[in-house]
Amino acid sequence: xxxxxxxxxxxxxxxxIVQINCTYQTSGFNGLFWYQQHAGEAPTFLSYNVLDGLEExxxxxxxxxxxxxxxxxxxKELQMKDSASYLCAVRDRTGGFKTIFGTGTRLxxxx
Amino acid sequence: xxxxxxxxxxxxxxxxxxxxxTCSQNMNHEYMSWYRQDPGLGLRQIxxxxxxxxxxxxxxxxxxxxxxxxxxNFPLILESPSPNQTSLYFCASSAWDxxxxxxxxxPGTRLTVL
Numbered sequence: 001x002x003x004x005x006x007x008x009x010x011x012x013x014x015x016x017i018v019q020i021n022c023t024y025q026t027s028g029f030n031g032l033f034w035y036q037q038h039a040g041e042a043p044t045f046l047s048y049n050v051l052d053g054l055e056e057x058x059x060x061x062x063x064x065x066x067x068x069x070x071x072x073x074x075x076k077e078l079q080m081k082d083s084a085s086y087l088c089a090v091r092d093r094t095g096g097f098k099t100i101f102g103t104g105t106r107l108x109x110x111x
Numbered sequence: 112x113x114x115x116x117x118x119x120x121x122x123x124x125x126x127x128x129x130x131x132x133t134c135s136q137n138m139n140h141e142y143m144s145w146y147r148q149d150p151g152l153g154l155r156q157i158x159x160x161x162x163x164x165x166x167x168x169x170x171x172x173x174x175x176x177x178x179x180x181x182x183x184n185f186p187l188i189l190e191s192p193s194p195n196q197t198s199l200y201f202c203a204s205s206a207w208d209x210x211x212x213x214x215x216x217x218p219g220t221r222l223t224v225l
Binding site: 031033035041042043044045048050087089091096097098099100101102103104 | 142144146151152153154155156159161167168169170201211212213214215216217218219
């Protein structure tokens with residue numbers, strides 16, 4: 001079956017670094033996404049990893065280890081506007097080409 | 112401007128009254144999806160389409176229909192809506208380009224079925 005786990009909530013301080021973990025189980029892995037979603041808005045794309053390693057994009061980095069079924073999103077120099085939900089999602093090519101989302105991690109950034 | 116549009120943005124209806132939520136993208140993307148988002152359950156894929164005339168079930172397809180007659184449009188049809196279909200719905204499109212796969216979401220449709 002398919003399963004994605006990520007923490008429900010995290011709190012961090014403005015200017016700090018926070019790491020949001022995601023573990024997944026899928027038989028037909030075909031890429032992992034991270035999205036940011038502010039309350040009442042649509043998700044916006046942050047990153048895509050299909051090979052092992054770290055992808056860096058400004059203040060945001062995403063890491064993937066396919067052998068461990070593990071990814072993390074790293075946010076540096078946190079800003080108040082980073083308070084949002086962060087969604088981990090996996091593309092699964094088993095019997096099709098589905099996209100499965102975790103339930104999201106709500107990040108609170110405090111001053 | 113590259114975008115995914117959905118209509119309507121808000122809809123209140125009654126049980127059993129057929130409705131259609133439209134979705135359109137202007138990026139020539141092949142892959143399109145519909146999701147519903149419910150508190151505590153996250154985003155769940157309803158249907159997806161790999162290309163014109165190619166559609167497939169996601170994790171929660173019961174009670175929904177879709178069609179993909181043109182590349183840009185992917186309407187979601189609820190033939191006989193029920194209260195458990197009250198939810199926030201998102202349409203999305205994506206394409207593989209230069210080693211990455213970026214999925215763009217529409218603004219969402221908040222549906223209430225009474």
